[in-house]
Amino acid sequence: MTGWVILIVLAAVIGVGLARFGRFPRGGVELLGAALLLALAGYAWQGQPGLAGRPTPPRADVARANSDYGALRETMFERFTGDAQVLTTADAFQRQGLDLYAIGVLRGALVRRPRSADLWVGMGNALVAHADGLVTPAAELAFARAAKASPLHPGPPFFLGLAYAGSGQFDRARDAWAGLLARTPANAPWRADLALRVRALDALLASDATR
Known part of the structure; x- marks a missing residue:
């Protein structure tokens, strides 16, 4: 009433x-x-005027903290390029939980630059985030396209390994990182971090094997 x-x-x-x-x-x-x-x-x-009022529940906070991908990308990718701006925009969407927007931005950029290894790595990372950390076949394909576009680029194997490690596939992560470490120059700025990650996985896998 x-x-x-x-x-x-x-x-x-x-x-x-x-x-x-x-x-x-x-x-x-x-x-x-x-x-x-x-x-x-x-x-x-x-209308249904007899229904009792009920406040709308607050929207869940879906924002994410900065990922290793965002921090480590700058050590392996060019920083002042059009691709870097696209990746930064996609990162911003992902931090807000807007994975489909990030994927859309990357897809549009890849239409213009289909052989950009940086953009394909970004797409792989965005697809993993959208799948809640799972490395889907689509994500693996994106990383493979990145490696094909630039075989010597450290980004594709490194961030594929990072995705595998995040999903608990430590043996696959170790293979990806060990292969990259074997061809990484001694003066590469990411070599020390990469070597530390490989040793950590070796210790983890050895511990699991003795249980």
């Missing part, structure tokens, strides 16, 4: 206000009254 009272009062206030202060042509007030009556009829037909 309260819903009806509120609706009638609002309709009356709107009708009086518009009729008094609005400028209508001849017959306009009658049309206004008809429109308000039509609104009331529609509410009577489809």
Whole structure:
């Protein structure tokens, strides 16, 4: 009943206000009254004024913390290029949990630059994030496209290994990282971190083997 009272009062206030202060042509007030009556009829037909009020629950916070991918990407990729700007934009969407937007941004950029290893790595990472950390066949294909586009680029095997490690596939992560370590120059800025990761996985896999 309260819903009806509120609706009638609002309709009356709107009708009086518009009729008094609005400028209508001849017959306009009658049309206004008809429109308000039509609104009331529609509410009577489809409305449910007897339902108890219930506040909308707050939206869950889906924002993510900065990932290793975002931090480590700068050591392996060019930083001041158009591809870097695209990846930064995709990262921003991913941190907000908007994975489909990130994928869309990367897909659009790949239409223009289909042989960009950086963009394909970004796509692989975005697909993994969208799958809640699982390395799907689509993500593996994106990383494979990145490696094919630039066979000597450290990004594809490194971030594929990072995705495998995040999904608990430590043996696959170890294979990807060990292969990259074997061809990484001694003065590469990411070599020390990579070697540490391989040793950590070796220790983890050895511990699992003795259980």
